[in-house]
Amino acid sequence: MNTASFPDRARIDARDKVLGATVYPGDVPVARMLHAMMVPSRIAKGTVTALDISAAMRVPGVVRVLTPDDFPAPPPVSENGPPPPPPTLEWRVAYRGQPVALVVAETLEGAIEGAEAVRPSYAPEPFAALIDSEDSQRDPGEDIVFGNAEAALSHATTTVEATYVSPTQHHNPIELLVTTAVWESGRLTIYECTQSSAGTRGATARALRLDPAIVDVKSAYIGGGFGQKGGIGQRQTALVAQAAMLLGRPVKIVAPRSQIFHLATYRPHSRHHVRLGADADGKMTAVVYDVEQEQSRHGFFPNAEYHEATSRLYGIENYLGTAADIRIDRQPPGWMRAPHPQAACFAFESAVDELAHKLERDPVALRLANDSRVDHRTGNPYSSRFLNECLEEGARRFGWSRRTPEPGSMTAPDGTQIGWGVACGAYPSMMVPAIATLRIGADGNTRYAVSGHEMGQGIRTAIAAVLLEGLEIDSDRLEIVIGDTTAAPQHITAGSWGTAGAIPATAKAVARMREAMAELLAEREIAGNLHQKLATVRRPFLQIEVSEIGPGQGPEALEALRRGAYAVAGPEYPSFTTMSYIAHFVEVRVEPRTRRVRVPRVVSVADCGRVVSPRTAASQVRGGVVWALSAALREATEIDPRYGGYLNNDLADYVVAVNADIGEIDVGFIDRPDPLANTMGLKGLGEVAMVGASPAIANAIFHATGKRLRELPIRIENLL
Known part of the structure; x- marks a missing residue:
């Protein structure tokens, strides 16, 4: 193992971010775009008994109001199968802020006005909102036991005993939850700020009864995440995707922060x-x-x-x-x-x-x-x-x-x-499996595709550090493609395993490319970087693919990755x-x-x-x-x-x-x-x-x- 320290390199995406050139999911230009807005429930628990959409449909520019009747019934959940998809629209309300309708309009202003005009009727039920609420229910979990703590504690010379409390806290990334869905030629393409593009693809396909093979998810950059944008828990993805398929036009939603507080996950009390x-x-x-x-x-x-x-x-x-x-x-x-x-x-x-x-x-x-x-x-x-x-x-x-x-x-x-x-x-x-493709061209371009999502932590810069340390390539024409289900199998980026998932595979790709180049040149001494050497031998490009798994993992981990499933190794190897x-x-x-x-x-x-x-x-x-x-x-x-x-x-x-x-x-x-x-x-x-x-x-x-x-x-x- 090489133990040398890596040199300090500037972030490769810093200039584009400062100049505003970085394209986030909400910035993707799509023609004939419609805008959507969710209608949140105003009760914490109960049933929607009626959903009056007539006033909303009279708002100029409103195209359609989707209700629970516009969505398929949720698929059956198998005990050992994939996690259940997020619910779509339901008549049953489980919490305040749960979406009960989706308004789609020609303009954002029309979607907002239309959502405000929807008038649901409810049959509310008693609810428990706090950890100390009377109707809360205690559900014991699994104990973690080693040694004999009670006996050892009874013999301790000095003890302390206290209760500590941490509050409910919410993520507040600057980028709001954004989804753009495009239905074209029998394929659904979703541009979303997600840490799990493959998970988003699978969950959306299950929620809408689609073949995952016709769903693509792209999440090139994320404007902050750290858990909130884990993907499969977001209802809005399936809602917007269904709207795009029903209407035959791209649909985009940017959830307001006040709705995100009520919809997205959070740190529990x-x-x-x-x-x-x-x-x-x-x-x-x-x-x-x-x-x-x-x-x-x-x-x-x-x-x-x-x-x-x-x-x-x-x-x-x-x-x-x-x-x-x-x-x-x-x-x-x-x-x-x-x-x-x-x-x-x-x-x-x-x-x-x-x-x-x-x-x-x-x-x-x-x-x-x-x-x-x-x-x-x-x-x-x-x-x-x-x-x-x-x-x-x-x-x-x-x-x-x-x-x-x-x-x-x-x-x-x-x-x-x-x-x-x-x-x-x-x-x-922890560590996750990865499958990576590296392509170096005689025209000076390099393209590297691997699993990973960039939420500001700098995963592209870390990948570039390994590529540039091991290969003589043009750093200005290096393209690193991550968060894209069409480019490489994607694993969720979370749990601090993003680097451990991408970097060992990148190092292996560097080593394999060096071997492939040596085989191609067959001991010929040719001056210049790898692009120039390829041009000299009249080879348009050289491409290799590698895979990497964590300690103790086998081929089944790579197969799970290809399916978009969860395959994490550690910390107990x-x-x-x-x-x-x-x-x-x-x-x-x-x-x-x-x-x-x-x-x-x-x-x-x-x-x-x-x-x-x-x-x-x-x-x-x-x-x-x-x-x-x-x-x-x-x-x-x-x-x-x-x-x-x-x-x-x-x-x-x-x-x-x-x-x-x-x-x-x-x-x-x-x-x-x-x-x-x-x-x-x-x-x-x-x-x-x-x-x-x-x-x-x-x-x-x-x-x-x-x-x-x-x-x-x-x-x-x-x-x-």
Whole structure:
């Protein structure tokens, strides 16, 4: 394995984005376009008894109003088959904001006016909107057990016990949910901002009873995603596709943000009760950790995964983790950056900080003393683990040795309270199969097609780094095609496996192309780059195809990829476990009168294996830290229990961190390849970047003020 560091390269798509030349799904020019708008339900639960569309049809420009009668019945769901497609339009209402009709018009203004003119009648039913609502139902999940946590905890010298709460939070990418559907010559082409173009194709085909072979999905660029645009959960795709087929014209929808709050998935409210014990030497010996989350009546966002990171942060040999869904009447929650570890590590790393304080141990030293090379959950070794190195390097950069341990002991001359906090994060490192095609032309063009989606994280830049490092090609005429079901089999880009899915295949493509070129030239010495060599031997182009799978996967993984199915390997591989790690060091300043919290500096050091694209990797970490700061100090979705909807469903009232909130973020990497995770030695980064930063902020606030706050977000009123 090559262990050399990759050079820092500029983003290959930066110039086009700055110039506004990048074409997002909502920008695709299509002739004779119609515009659509959904009609959201105004009740939280019940039945639509009548749907008066007469007023809407009188609005100038309205072409058609689709109702549940315009859609086929949902296909049967098999127990071991693909996930069910998203519902289309239904007479039955499961949550407030559920679409009950779709208005299609010649103009966007006509579609909006028409949607406002639709007058549904309802038979409402009682509903539960909150996790504490009377009619909510508790649904226990699977326990995570290794060792004997209760027995070990009973013998612990020191214990801490507390409950931590994370709120409902919503994604708010700048790009709204966009779908454009084109039905032409017996084929359906969908342009959509999705992280799962193949999943969108399959789910839409199942919802509308179509052959997936006649459906194409293209998602070249996404204006922010991180879970919300996972694809198969979006109702609007099938709605717009059906409208395009019925009307014989392209149809486009851009869902308003207020509707997205009620339609798309979100981070669920969760409660975490942690009991943590240590022996006299400060060795953490046992954890009993109970978690429950809000869940829709039929949602399947997993609950046991809250334990995936916390059970592997330290060398704790006795762990009992329980999980439960509290089922209520809102739309299903789902994946949002660092889906489970954001909330779980806030709870767990806060508890570790409480334990350090109770033991009178330095919180960095306590963590260093609880390292492990073995995953006690499986008994297998970690393929690599450099969390202690992250802690040591972070402490050095931050100047941790200058910290005084007593809460409230560090103040500025004006009385501002200064706090220094630390916390760690972990996230599973996984891999997906890939099939890639590389074509180099004598005309100077190179085209590379592989599975992947660009939501701003820089996957194209990482791919380009490997291609340009290994091949003499013209960088200005390099086309990287991703997110396109017509170009290469596509896997969902999520879970921090985008790079691990694309880059090992890219490295293999580079090696195979070099072999193919050597075979073609047959030891002839020809000057110039690969384009010039092809031109010299009068070969118009050279094309190769390669495939790659994860450790422990076989040919069935590639077959699943071709079908558009889910085929993820890890983090538990046959003989090892692979996790990514990070350590965050945070300084907070709490003003003495207003109690406003500022975060002037953060140091974050990550263990993500080999760093392929240093610039975009550092950007990923900065973005994760900013998001964690926002989650810790700003973000919470406000739910109206009277009507089951969201009160702050726009960017005016859903408060997020802004530029003025962000200070210096110093990012570092261990940059040591993982010898087992994949052929390139890389591990996931996008999700772990956020994990642990929120508890580091909370721990710093405790150090500054002596006040332990266990519920997010932490606001001024909590410190008064």
